[in-house]
Amino acid sequence: MKRIVCIGNRYRPEDDAGPRVYSLLRGSALPDGVEAIDGGMSGLDLLASVERAERVVFVDCVSGFGRAGEVLVLDPEEVATAASPRYDHAAGLPYLLRVLPAVCDGPAPEVIIVGIEGRADGAAVAAAAELALKLARGEPVRGGAQ
């Protein structure tokens, strides 16, 4: 199973890219073996959504990685290094990625992160959804960014 886990807060325009990608994916027919999940604001609690998947594509808004509106593929190892050593209620994706190999039931999945820089317009959301689908299916993408 390949999973696209969309993260964010749909009530905050600066953080709603993930949920909007999720809505777009839910409104279309997904390929066999690909599942879309609304990850909300969870961090560590996404563990159950990650376990037993072959590949997981996270979709989240990002800041400081590219130009406004740009859709990028991020290095999970770089994101994991951003984890605070102290788990707290704001511990998000970085904390999950940092502990994943140790806490995952079964083999840890391949992890890919699609980031949308800044506030997302409709084009960025559509591009992120398309990129996430390609990556989930294992298709090559150009240069890691759209």
Place this chain on the structure above:
Amino acid sequence: MSKLMVNVPLNRVEGDLEIRAEIVDGRVSEAWACGTLYRGFERILVGRAALDGLVITPRICGICTTAHLTAAARALDAIAGTAPPASAVAIRNVALMAEHIQSDLRHTFLMFAADLVNPAYAGEPLFEEAMRRYEPFRGETAIETIRETKKLVELLTIVGGQWPHSSFIVPGGLVSVSSPGDLLQCRLLLRRFRQWYQSRILGCAIERWAEVRSTADLDRWLEESEAHRNGDLGFCLRFMRATGLDQIGRGTGSFLSFGSLDLPGGTAVRAPAGGGQFVPAGFLAPGGGVSEFHEEKVTEHVACSWFQDDEEARHPMRGETRPYATGQESAKYSWAKAPRYEGSPAETGPLAEALIAGNPLFSDLVRGQGPNVLVRQLARLARPAELMPAMETWLSEAAQDPTFYKTPGEITEGEGVGLIHATRGALGHWVRIEQGTISHYQIVTPTAWNASPRDGGGAPGPIEQALAGTPVRDAANPVELGHVVRSFDPCLVCTVHALQRGRSAGRVIVGAL
């Protein structure tokens, strides 16, 4: 005399709580707890449909999400004048208790214990063992805690459809109907979790731990076996005693519980303190006995909070949320209001829960040494032992009766209060519905009680009082202040979490109270 002002970056602790402390001759003379961001859920809710609080308030927090849902539903139950069926009450309870337990253990071993491996303790004989257990990302107990607590999250998703931010609790009961098979699965998950908690944390059966009823019993229990000493509860106890955490963090000495976990009709579970709730409501004044809780004695002050009001204090049903940022030039310094009971600040949380229920061990510990960091954290770590047996019974009882909902009718007019004891303590939702629409909504959270700023009379909040007098050996690494604050498990939550390059937290955080 040396005088120093320290800003403790407690976004390391939780979200947007900042602590400022004045240190005079190596000791905190005064402290200020500052909630740094405004959220305004109360204003968001006004004008929306009567049931919208069931969807919106669980999003106040990604950790206490079932707690807010439960409080919102109870307020609507009260307005509708409905009593949910016994099985619905049982499953509401189980969900709330599962949320408590996963939070209690994650807080203890992923947050609080991270301070036990602070370099300040490198010379302690137990330091190396603490590193083996609690080192972030790799400590044995830290990793096991993540692995095991996910069983509780799984339980929550079975009964609630999702976690966090579920809306499965509604006035009249539940909208999700758990089959006997679902509930059997929950029992198996809980049983496996209990086995781990007993072997890893307690080092004994829950029944043996329940026999520990005094400080002397605790000392005897600790010496009784290697398993007790080396379980994480025993180890933390030894580490905290060795490092003097039983000597700091006294606080107000007053404790508050709104009460929680109604006993379902016909249940075999008995409340430890008697009465109709597993967690009793009550107020414990410094040096006094437990008095009956009266909801009308709750007020909120905003003299030192960035809110505007022409009255010194208001009951939440008359409360207002009018943001009024003055900057640093006035007495106001926090986005948290200052809740008071009978005009006084009060501590809430697992220790308050234990003391108001008359738990003999914690009553004896506090009688002997007063409240402190150790006893506060011990109450949190031992709470799952109180909760799990009742959870097992309620899961079994709910499987016998599949009635989870009784229609409350349309909710168009009225006032209601939803009070519970959430993971971090007293939580209340005060709601008024007019013509089917929310006309008033006030939320008073546990962290508002504990991290309250000063009130109109200048009385500091519980964390502020607990910090006063704390010795600080190294102002550049004020680990003692972190212990005191974290022993209250403050929860200021996240709503925005963009990944940010170069930021250790990996999130932009909007704080909440």
